[in-house]
Each structure stands twice: as structure tokens, then as C-alpha cells.
Amino acid sequence: MRTLNKTLLTGQFSFPPNLEAGPYPDNLPERVLQFGEGNFLRAFVDWMIHQLNKKGLFQGRVVVVQPLAHGLVDQLNRQDGLYTLILRGYQDGQVVEKREIITSISRGINPYEDWQAVLRCAEDPQIDIVISNTTEAGIIYDPEDSITAAPPQSFPGKLTAYLYHRYNHFKGDPDKGMLILSCELIDRNGDNLKAITLRLAGEWGLPEGFQQWLKEANLFLNTLVDRVVPGYPREEAEQLARELGYEDALLDTGELFHLWVIEGPTHLKEKLPFHAAGLNVIWTDDLTPYRTRKVRILNGAHTATAALAFLSGVDTVREAVEHPRIGPFMEELIYNEVISVTDLDKRMLTEFAGEVLQRFRNPYIVHRWQSILLNTTSKYKTRVLPSLLDYAAKNKAVPAKLTFSLAAMAALFKDGRVNGRQFQGKGPQGDFIIEDDPGALAFWQAAWQQYQGTAESAQETAKYILGNSAIWGRDLNNVPGLAEKLGDYLQDIVSHGPAVALEKVLA
Structure with a gap:
């Protein structure tokens, strides 16, 4: 040909x-x-x-x-x-x-x-x-x-x-x-x-x-x-x-x-x-409202769901939106934890979210989570972390879905080996390769060295993850309750798998 x-x-x-x-x-x-x-x-x-x-x-x-x-x-x-x-x-x-x-x-x-x-x-x-x-x-x-x-x-x-x-x-x-x-x-x-x-x-x-x-x-x-x-x-x-x-x-x-x-x-x-x-x-003369709306809702939903969906054996964005548990997780994350704390017109944000979810359901677009996971660490800092921090500050509580998304991303890097920019791991559908910054990959490997299979060590792993100011721009252990909740989610995902852990979050 x-x-x-x-x-x-x-x-x-x-x-x-x-x-x-x-x-x-x-x-x-x-x-x-x-x-x-x-x-x-x-x-x-x-x-x-x-x-x-x-x-x-x-x-x-x-x-x-x-x-x-x-x-x-x-x-x-x-x-x-x-x-x-x-x-x-x-x-x-x-x-x-x-x-x-x-x-x-x-x-x-x-x-x-x-x-x-x-x-x-x-x-x-x-x-x-x-x-x-x-x-x-x-x-x-x-x-x-x-x-x-x-x-x-x-x-x-x-x-x-x-x-x-x-x-x-x-x-x-x-x-x-x-x-x-x-x-x-x-x-x-x-x-x-x-x-x-x-x-x-x-x-x-x-x-x-x-x-x-x-x-x-x-x-x-x-x-x-x-x-x-x-x-x-x-x-x-x-x-x-x-x-x-x-x-x-x-x-x-x-x-x-x-x-x-x-x-x-x-x-x-x-x-x-x-x-x-x-x-x-x-x-x-000011793109700030456009950027905040798009990054937090569209890109934020992508990044916050990517590791969870991938570890659950769900390949594409459309499959995730239509999934009986991941779909509700994504919608609740957008409407209850992102839009609720985004300081822009709520009607504009809600209408945009509806358009985004419709675009995610486009049957002609095969958008794979594995491609979305490229450089996922820096994406999380840019797209998801601001919503998590705003929620914690405004509600004096830790957002369940946004925190669970961080635990799922961490779990993605638990077992595998690093080769340059590539993390070679094992997932529900076999071996996979995720590309990220070498410094980020080294960070995730060091984080999981804290884990010894116990709930206590999961808490130590969570504190190590949140304490890396070079990755997140600040010590996230200062967010009240975040380390404890993240540790609990890490232990649930590792011990029972992402599906069972997700059921608890949705409940």
C-alpha cells in the first residue's frame, strides 16, 4: 500500500x-x-x-x-x-x-x-x-x-x-x-x-x-x-x-x-x-476565567480520573463516563468538589461541565487514559491540587474524591521499575508504560519504600508523598486531615483493589 x-x-x-x-x-x-x-x-x-x-x-x-x-x-x-x-x-x-x-x-x-x-x-x-x-x-x-x-x-x-x-x-x-x-x-x-x-x-x-x-x-x-x-x-x-x-x-x-x-x-x-x-x-485582555473554568473542570476531571480508571481496567474516557461507579465518581468530583469552590459564576461553570461531560461521551473519540497519564504528576499539581486546596480551606474538611484521586495516582506507581522517563508497571490488563519526569518517578519509588503492608506504614507513605515541597510547591501535610485520609485510601486501594476502595468513597 x-x-x-x-x-x-x-x-x-x-x-x-x-x-x-x-x-x-x-x-x-x-x-x-x-x-x-x-x-x-x-x-x-x-x-x-x-x-x-x-x-x-x-x-x-x-x-x-x-x-x-x-x-x-x-x-x-x-x-x-x-x-x-x-x-x-x-x-x-x-x-x-x-x-x-x-x-x-x-x-x-x-x-x-x-x-x-x-x-x-x-x-x-x-x-x-x-x-x-x-x-x-x-x-x-x-x-x-x-x-x-x-x-x-x-x-x-x-x-x-x-x-x-x-x-x-x-x-x-x-x-x-x-x-x-x-x-x-x-x-x-x-x-x-x-x-x-x-x-x-x-x-x-x-x-x-x-x-x-x-x-x-x-x-x-x-x-x-x-x-x-x-x-x-x-x-x-x-x-x-x-x-x-x-x-x-x-x-x-x-x-x-x-x-x-x-x-x-x-x-x-x-x-x-x-x-x-x-x-x-x-x-x-484577561484569560483567567477561561483558564480556571477549563483547567479545573475539563483537565481536572481527566487527571483526577485517569489513574483510577486505568487501574480499574477501563481504557477510554467514554467508557469511564458511562461506567456505573467511575461515571458517578467523576460527576460528583466535578459538581460537588470542584465547581462548589471555584470562584466564578456557578451557572457558567455548571453549563460548561455539562458540555464537557457530553464531549467526553463522544462515541467517535477514543481518548485513552494511558495517553492522558503522560506527565501525570505535574498535571495533578496544575489541574487538580488547586481545587483540593480550595475545598479544604473553604469547607474546613478534606474532599473525598479529590483526595482519592491522589491515592489512585500514587497506587499507579507502586509496583514497577523506572527506565529514564518511563515507568514500567503491571496493571489489570497486563504490563504498561507511563512516561513522567524522572524526578517524579524517583519520588514515587521513594514514597512506596515507606510502605510495609500495614495501615500504619500507609500513613507514613501518605506523609512522605504530601511532604515533598519540590513536587507540590508546598508541604501538604499542613492541610488538616489530608495525610490521614490519603493514608486510609492508599491502604484501601492496595489491600482491596480500586473497585472496592471506590465503593467506600461513593458510599
Whole structure:
């Protein structure tokens, strides 16, 4: 069977009528540098740029930089940047499916093999936009980063080195700054990224002129993204290949719903005219309400349920929502423990929660918990912990479901071994691999070394987990009653299994 690539797209191949396969845009310049080549960005930002190009509103393509040493760039280049995106769901009460070959990516670069290729992009005056999604664990300060490394290890380190090269190449021209859009799901993502780049520039001893240029000539915008993207549909891949008539190793799937909230000057709408293409992109002077609503309800429900569902042998989000016990757990967590303490309009939050649960039930989206569990430790801190702390502060009590979700996440890492970023464990459906930050994996292993099979040692394990300020940002043992309840839940899950432990929580 043929493989999707430029030759296939520009040749005489007969694509199926329900697939939109436009011309290959050889004539469009590269205008965007994108850190991240995963399913989400390809089904979200790159799809949006493709829509702009189709309408002649942007006329530019994306260079993709692989953030980690191992990734999809080699396959992306084998397919000449092309991939098939399938969006499915309900629209105006009707079942809708859209299939399209996305052509907005020009090429991919692995910076660990060719850092100079990344720096050459800094010399291109037409590339003046940076977009990133390196997960919550990506925007971090790494004291080991160095300007002489090729490349620096962290994403902020790479970006700082990239901007310094651009500054030098264009001799500090203030018009050659970049528009930088962070899609990582952390609070004030653009502000945090800017702060780390400025810190690195200072610690690296880079010239004052560059630090001033970095601060004033570049726009680091805070953004919020929303689209459920399950990614590669492995169960359907063979059938879809037969229907499409070609193989696509980068086949991507997502829901129809999409929202991008960007906090920045509205005049930038003309630089990225998403509105003119009919896309759901909001420019605002304050994205805080949008972010709080989305992160705490949609992402919070995902992260709080992921380990429990996975340990219960439930594979997908839809199965969990429809599960007789996990479904009620998720709904009670959202309505009784998250919305009840979120300081926004309750009607708005309740309506959004209803929409979210409907999106979770989308029969055309196979969103696997195992993929949601990527970097789950940092996700819990960002998405779930704020609700837990707010509940405890406002109600002078520990929230049962949110605390149980932390116990389930801990239980996920109880038995297994660590290999770099991978935790290799055993679950109800056999061996599994979960990827997380190596420091987080070491933390979980050390936590379970406190456990000796007794209720007393479960309490010690709970205290160890909550006491790690480096992980959580504070010592959570100071939350009254949290350690005791967490210890009880840990002992229940380990001794009786997640199903029995969950029954007690629901009761």
C-alpha cells in the first residue's frame, strides 16, 4: 500500500471523495517555528494554520522542532510534513466527520542531531512566530542548561539560545523580535516562559543589550487551548488505511470542538487572522476565567480520573463516563468538589461541565487514559491540587474524591521499575508504560519504600508523598486531615483493589 507523502499528494492518486486533499503548498515560506510535534499541536494549531492557508489569509508554513531526543520528526520528514486529520462528533444535533490532509508543516528538525538547523531558522526574517506545547513539564528552569550546549536540554533553554542567535544575527534590530504563543497548560504560560528565559540570559552572562531586547522586542503571550485530541486511532488504523487507500503513520484524530483564548493586543488578530477563517479563537485582555473554568473542570476531571480508571481496567474516557461507579465518581468530583469552590459564576461553570461531560461521551473519540497519564504528576499539581486546596480551606474538611484521586495516582506507581522517563508497571490488563519526569518517578519509588503492608506504614507513605515541597510547591501535610485520609485510601486501594476502595468513597 502507498504511503502518504508529497509524491502521492501531487501525483495521480485517486483520493476518496470524503477526504479533502488539497494541493501541496510548495510556494509558501516558513513563518512559524513550533516546539512540539505531538498529536495535539498537529490537530490544533497546525490545523488552524492549514485553514488560514486554504483561504489565503496567512500564506506560511511551520517548521517543527522536536523537544525531546526521541519523537516523531523522522516520520514527519518521511511523509514530507503531511498527515491525515479526522475530526468527529456532533454538530447541530447531527453526526459529522471531517477528513483532511494537513499541509501546513514544511519539515521537522531534531535539535539533538542538528541544532544548527534550528539556529538557521533564527536567521530567517520571515520566521517571526514561535508556538510551543511541551506539556506542563516543559516550561521549567534547568540550572544545568548552558548557552554552549548544542542544544540546551530544556525548552526555555533552547528558546533563549535561539533568540540570542537571532539577536546577534540581526544586530539587535527591535523589529526582529518574535511573537511567542505558549500552549502548555500552566497558569500564565507565556509569563512563566518569559521569566525563565530572562533568568537564563542573566545567569549565562549574556549582554545587557540582549536582555533588554528579549524583554522589549519579543511578545510572550499567555494562551489557553481546548480540544480533545485522542491522537493515533490504533484500533481503526487498518480499516482507515483501506478506506483512505494509503498508510499514514501520523494519522491523527480529534473532536470538532476547538477553542483558543489568547491574552494579547487585539491588533495581532491581523497577523493571525483566525477570526476571518471562522475559527473559535478569542483575543482578550484577561484569560483567567477561561483558564480556571477549563483547567479545573475539563483537565481536572481527566487527571483526577485517569489513574483510577486505568487501574480499574477501563481504557477510554467514554467508557469511564458511562461506567456505573467511575461515571458517578467523576460527576460528583466535578459538581460537588470542584465547581462548589471555584470562584466564578456557578451557572457558567455548571453549563460548561455539562458540555464537557457530553464531549467526553463522544462515541467517535477514543481518548485513552494511558495517553492522558503522560506527565501525570505535574498535571495533578496544575489541574487538580488547586481545587483540593480550595475545598479544604473553604469547607474546613478534606474532599473525598479529590483526595482519592491522589491515592489512585500514587497506587499507579507502586509496583514497577523506572527506565529514564518511563515507568514500567503491571496493571489489570497486563504490563504498561507511563512516561513522567524522572524526578517524579524517583519520588514515587521513594514514597512506596515507606510502605510495609500495614495501615500504619500507609500513613507514613501518605506523609512522605504530601511532604515533598519540590513536587507540590508546598508541604501538604499542613492541610488538616489530608495525610490521614490519603493514608486510609492508599491502604484501601492496595489491600482491596480500586473497585472496592471506590465503593467506600461513593458510599
